[in-house]
Amino acid sequence: MPDTMIQCENLTKRFGHFTAVDHVSFSVAKGDIFGFLGPNGSGKSTVIRMLCGLLEPSEGRATIGGFDVAKETDRIKSLIGYMSQKFSLYDELTVHENLQFYGRLYGLSGAALKKRYDELIALTHLEPYLTRRASLLSGGWRQRLAMACSLVHQPQVLFLDEPTAGIDPVARRELWDLLFEFSSNGITLFVTTHYMDEAERCSHVGYIYLSKLVVCGEPDALKRLPSVNPPGTRRLDVTCEHVTTGLKAVRKLEGVQAATVFGQSMHLLVSDALPEQALRDELARVGIPQADVRPIAPSLEDVFVALTNERENGAAK
Amino acid sequence: MKNPFRGFSAILYKEFLVVLRDPLTLFFMLFPPLIEMIAFGYALDNDVKHMATVVLDEDRTVESRQIIERFVNTDTFRVVGEVRSVGELAAEIRRGHAYVGLQIPPNFTRDLRAGRNARVQMLIDGSSSTIAGSALNTAVGVAFRESVVTLLGETGRRDLPFEIRPQILYNPAMRSPNFFVPGVIGVVLQIATTFATAMSLVRERERGTLEQLLVSPLSRWGLMLGKLIPYLCIALFMATGLYAIMHWLFDVPIAGSFPALMVATFVYIFCLLSLGLLISTRAQNQMQALQMSMIFIMPSVFFSGFIFPRETMPAIFWWVGACLPTTYFIELARAIILRGATLADFWTHLVTLVGMGAGLFALCVFRFRQKIG
Known part of the structure; x- marks a missing residue:
């Protein structure tokens, strides 16, 4: 596979008796936007740090562009850009100085530095803030600056550890627009996030839970997995008034395997044996005469919930 | 490379x-x-200068005032007050008002003139060893000098039989x-x-x-x-x-x-x-x-x-x-x-x-x- 950018084989990290990352294997193709999901403390950042050469894997190996991250750390440094959770900038320095510093750090100088600097400013629209100290930037602009700094050496892979944590929705959307732009230029992106809507935008997603990679693949392929769509069941969206009352009622029905509120509606996983009319009757009984029922495809959240439950049930048996 | x-x-x-x-x-x-x-x-600063001193002068003569003067002239002692009894002298030191108490007994001048051993009592606060040492050294020096001057006068000799000429290098004022x-x-x-x-x-x-x-x-x-x-x-x-x-x-x-x-x-x-x-x-x-x-x-x-x-x-x-x-x-x-x-x-x-x-x-x-x- 000549176009594989990131490859992990049984990547494992132990801290004392605690296994933070447990035999994780996956690969990311060049130009992919790989979304890496999982709850806090599941090992997302540890995987990123191993891939960036900051942590030594306890077991297994990983390569970036064919170079081993543990043994050829110096080779991968020019290939990767890394934006850590805290957007590590120097607060005392201005936007201009931060970019100048990172440029020089990567060995740029003179005309080359000037050219790359102008490119990055144009890309991130930072020009109105050049003389402002990084500490005085709002979250969205800090993040743009951090991104510009991590792109200064034109890396082939960009690792972003929760880039949208604590950012307003507008800035979040703009960031993703930027990420798509990088991706179209052939940069491979590895993004960790908590947001399911961000995961839906990725070309590939991986879900890590309790240090183990639960699933990995294209979002559409994951939604068609048999364990997400158990045979003899279907997913329904029920829109009605008094959703919470309705939810309590339908949960008691035999054949309703899962039910969650989704804004003004609820998402149900019901067995094929349960007719739609039985749902309507039950809702009418608790005082909800009107209900709009339609079949839906599973969301990524459904996928992760189903797979996590499956894994936990499997572990319990 | x-x-x-x-x-x-x-x-x-x-x-x-x-x-x-x-x-x-x-x-x-x-x-x-x-x-x-x-x-x-x-x-x-280890240089002890102008130590607070109280005086009990029971003799009240020209000679007794002269000897007090000699002590003050060393720059080590500074008279801050006079007291009337030995008890007060000790109390001033205890209260921290003075480091040194100088007592000149009533018969000081009489003994001096008679060629007897004239005694001056000195109380020194020993709480700080540096200060006490400095006071002691200076006081002994003063007594020694006064004795030698008296003896020279009696024997008629003009200079000391033995003398050391110290030269302190690099920090002459010490x-x-x-x-x-x-x-x-x-x-x-x-x-x-x-x-x-x-x-x-x-x-x-x-x-x-x-x-x-x-x-x-x-x-x-x-x-x-x-x-x-x-x-x-x-x-x-x-x-x-x-x-x-x-x-x-x-x-x-x-x-x-x-x-x-x-x-x-x-x-x-x-x-x-x-x-x-x-x-x-x-x-x-x-x-x-x-x-x-x-x-x-x-x-x-x-x-x-x-x-x-x-x-x-x-x-x-x-x-x-x-x-x-x-x-x-x-x-x-x-x-x-x-x-x-x-x-x-x-x-x-x-x-x-x-x-x-x-x-x-x-x-x-x-x-x-x-x-x-």
Whole structure:
């Protein structure tokens, strides 16, 4: 596979008796936007740090562009850009100085530095803030600056550890627009996030839970997995008034395997044996005469919930 | 060929900006040494002058007033009051109003004139051994001198049968600041510089910027040297200021060459900054860095010969002192400032400091892990 950018084989990290990352294997193709999901403390950042050469894997190996991250750390440094959770900038320095510093750090100088600097400013629209100290930037602009700094050496892979944590929705959307732009230029992106809507935008997603990679693949392929769509069941969206009352009622029905509120509606996983009319009757009984029922495809959240439950049930048996 | 100092100029650029932009760090680096210098310089003064003295003169004659005058003329004693009884004399000392009580008995002049042994009683507060010793020495000197003058008068001889002609070299007035202030500079420099570099790298660890540096192609030598040089410049600037204070405020002239003194200072500061960096390679947060710096600072105060002469220390403390850069710097600085020694005279001290600096710096480069966790 000549176009594989990131490859992990049984990547494992132990801290004392605690296994933070447990035999994780996956690969990311060049130009992919790989979304890496999982709850806090599941090992997302540890995987990123191993891939960036900051942590030594306890077991297994990983390569970036064919170079081993543990043994050829110096080779991968020019290939990767890394934006850590805290957007590590120097607060005392201005936007201009931060970019100048990172440029020089990567060995740029003179005309080359000037050219790359102008490119990055144009890309991130930072020009109105050049003389402002990084500490005085709002979250969205800090993040743009951090991104510009991590792109200064034109890396082939960009690792972003929760880039949208604590950012307003507008800035979040703009960031993703930027990420798509990088991706179209052939940069491979590895993004960790908590947001399911961000995961839906990725070309590939991986879900890590309790240090183990639960699933990995294209979002559409994951939604068609048999364990997400158990045979003899279907997913329904029920829109009605008094959703919470309705939810309590339908949960008691035999054949309703899962039910969650989704804004003004609820998402149900019901067995094929349960007719739609039985749902309507039950809702009418608790005082909800009107209900709009339609079949839906599973969301990524459904996928992760189903797979996590499956894994936990499997572990319990 | 890989450049071993890769990223050095970038770190240097950044570090200078960060240091100069952070007035608090700069303030805490420059201001406390100044205050410590002035405070230590004045506090560590062994010269006992004008000690508060109370007098009980029961004789009240020309002779008794003359002998009191002789004591006052030594500049060691200063009469702050007269009392009427021995009890009051002791009470004044107990209350801390005076260090010395001088009692001249009623028959003093009579005994003196009759050629008998005339006695003057002196009470000295022994709480402070330095003050008591000084008072005692001066008093004995006064008594001895008065006796000799009387005896010479009786025998008709014009000069003393035996006399010592002392010549105090390098510090003829035997002023304490001349001894203490160069040592104070050594200690004060250590406090300011070790903290500064220890904090600077640990702060990057805490803020997460260190991770960002570690994923870049920056080399360890580049990082360490880039971190060290800005602080070296500030510390040299500070040292110059401290020498100026020493010269003009404490009136301690530099007998030797000033460039030689600055060379010694440069090497010494390099040692201290490397020590700070070494601490920062191990400390995980600023609190740890602070505590680890203290571990090195305390022995430098006690075992470097700054206050207590090393020659009288138990062997173990002597050896502790021998491991501290401050010890060598203080000896070197005193030699240059007070005795006008040259670097060639003290080349072993200089070589030891250079060795320590190079060793500490290399150690911190090699101990610095380019991984986290």
